[in-house]
Amino acid sequence: xxxxxxxxxNARHAEKMRKIKAARDKMMATKTEEKGLxxxxxxxxxxxxxxxxxxxxxxxxxxxxxxxxxFIKGNWETGEKTLLRTRFAEECRFFVSGEGFTWETQDRExxxxxxxxxxxxxxxxxLDPQIQFVLLDEINIALRYDYLDIDEVxxxxxxxxxxxTHVCLTGRNARPELIEAADLxxxxxxxxxxxxxxxxxxxxxxx
Numbered sequence: 001x002x003x004x005x006x007x008x009x010n011a012r013h014a015e016k017m018r019k020i021k022a023a024r025d026k027m028m029a030t031k032t033e034e035k036g037l038x039x040x041x042x043x044x045x046x047x048x049x050x051x052x053x054x055x056x057x058x059x060x061x062x063x064x065x066x067x068x069x070x071f072i073k074g075n076w077e078t079g080e081k082t083l084l085r086t087r088f089a090e091e092c093r094f095f096v097s098g099e100g101f102t103w104e105t106q107d108r109e110x111x112x113x114x115x116x117x118x119x120x121x122x123x124x125x126x127l128d129p130q131i132q133f134v135l136l137d138e139i140n141i142a143l144r145y146d147y148l149d150i151d152e153v154x155x156x157x158x159x160x161x162x163x164x165t166h167v168c169l170t171g172r173n174a175r176p177e178l179i180e181a182a183d184l185x186x187x188x189x190x191x192x193x194x195x196x197x198x199x200x201x202x203x204x205x206x207x
Contacts, residue, residue: 004112005167011080019072019082024118025031025052028169034164035122035163035164035183036161036162036163036164036165036166036167036183037166037167037183037184038157038161038167038181038182038183038184039166039167039168039182039183039184039185039186040140040168040169040170040174040178040179040182040185040186041168041169041170041171041186041188042140042170042171042172042173042174042179042185042186042187042188043172043187043188043189043190044172044188044189044190045187045188045189045191046188046190046191046193046206047188048171048172048188049137049138049170051138051170051186052135052168052170053068053080053135055133055168056068056080056084056092056133056135059091059092059107059132059133060088060091060092063091064132064133065091065092065130065131065132065133066091066092066093066131066132066133066134066135067092067093067094067095067125067128067131067133067134067135068084068093068094068095068134068135068137069095069097069118069121069122069125069134069135069136069137069139070094070095070096070097070118070138071097071114071115071118071136071137071139071141071142071171072115072138072141072142075093079095080204081096093125093131094123095118095121097114097115097118097119097121099116103160111142111145111147112147112153113149115142116147116148118139118141118142119142119148119153122134122136122139123156123160124146126156126160126161126162126165126167127160127161127162129162131165132164132165132166133165133166133167133168134165134166134167134168135167135168135170136167136168136169136170137170137171138170138171139153139169139170139171140169140171140172140173140174140175140178141171141172142171143171143174143175143178144171144172144173144175150175150177150178151177153178154178154181157181158181169182174199199207
């Protein structure tokens with residue numbers, strides 16, 4: 001049997017795509033509801049905060065007022081913080097509650113106080129009717145070390161968060177209670193990282 005001609009291949013491909021599109025359209029027709037999502041970015045791989053800030057930029061493009069509350073990282077200067085504070089301060093509020101990674105501060109009480117202050121700010125932003133999306137960057141680290149009460153955080157997100165407000169929580173080792181409460185959970189898997197080969201964090205990639 002001779003191989004199919006280019007025209008036959010194109011016809012088969014078109015028919016296959018037509019069937020896929022029909023199935024996709026049928027599935028999408030059932031997706032009619034909207035709600036404010038609880039999203040979790042976790043895992044050992046790189047990209048958790050980067051994905052969160054990508055959604056912040058989408059919100060700005062869609063004229064959706066948003067806010068960032070950054071836990072743990074402290075005064076570490078990052079490109080996203082500089083950009084949002086200098087170019088998009090009206091569209092996105094940016095708060096820093098941490099004083100640095102826990103191994104840098106070496107002061108548990110101070111870390112707890114900073115995390116709890118960040119959570120207070122986070123609740124204010126989530127409850128603000130003007131704000132439609134809130135990124136809680138690295139809050140999972142604060143929850144992991146019990147700087148914040150996981151039950152309090154989950155209860156607030158499930159029962160006090162406005163129905164159409166989106167909240168994204170990032171950081172490694174997301175607590176099981178948070179994963180259970182979330183609508184969308186993404187785990188970043190580490191396969192390779194240049195840090196293992198002695199390459200330091202670089203502007204535009206990590207910062």
